[in-house]
Amino acid sequence: MEFSDEQLERYSRHIILKDVGYEGQQRIASGSVLIIGAGGLGAPAALYLAAAGVGKIGIIDGDVVDTSNLQRQVIHFTQDVNKPKVQSAKEKIEQINPDVEVVTFRKIVLADNIMDIIKDYDFILDGTDNFPAKFLINDACFFAKKAYSHGGILRFNGQTMTYTPGNTCYRCIFNSPPPKNLVPTCSQAGVLGAVAGILGTIQAAEVLKYLIGKGQLLTNKLLTFDALNMQFRNVAVSKNRNCPLCGQQPSIRTLMNYEQPVCDIKQNNISSGDKVC
């Protein structure tokens, strides 16, 4: 695609970069990203990816905006309370950058829909807040041979890694979801809003690097940070030959839905879960 004068100006700070340039910006503009979860991680990621001019951004989320989201989910405003998150996010993205095509799915990812949804995207961004979804996304991206960014936050901590086909997957490190209620959720334990911003923004940077094909991704690395002491660690991880998904004798051959703690999903949002808006 050719950029107009207005687009050259909009993306000038990218184009000036030697590692992005005109060609890199073209790759961003022809790229597509699916953001799963329009919450603490998805919100900053969506804002930066929209501003960066990613050609197509898909957003999937079954929830509506709640007042308690506003402390960190910066794509949603006070006036959006009770509005579907995907609609709120789409409105902001379009205001930031009308170049971006936004596709919304007002539902949650499940074993029977995720493959069909991710197939149209170059890169998947996990911005979910629960283990069943994180394992499902990992497994689906492995089977679909899609690159994705894992992200998780709690209290003052965050962790992220990037998966590309052939490299260490989430299950290589974390075999299966922890027992229910062993790890508290953000709604039980709290999270510093800015921590979501840091992590979601790191994920957005990984997406952009993947699209332009420059630099080192967080593949075979788990980046963790503790914002309370502002310490970052980059831990080398490697493919696990005993991984139940991508190891030598895999036991997982199909997608599965792990049971979700009932308190974490609002029933009214499940019932409206199949509507595509």
Added chain:
Amino acid sequence: MEFDIKKSIDLLGVICPMNFVKTKAALAHIKPGEIIEVKLDEGESIINVPRSVKEEGHKILKVFNDGQSFRLIIQKGSDQ
């Protein structure tokens, strides 16, 4: 000396950094080894643009001084 100029752009009145952005856009549309001509204002433009162009691996073949403005002859590097 004659140059085989593939594209000529007039960036008179275009200030930093858009003059460099538009130069990069023009270079993106030609092949390595091919040549573009860029008209630039004196002052900041003619100081900054050639330096940035060289840093990205392109070659400045010649700079013509036309009085109040300059013409830069740039050959696209193979690094792109």
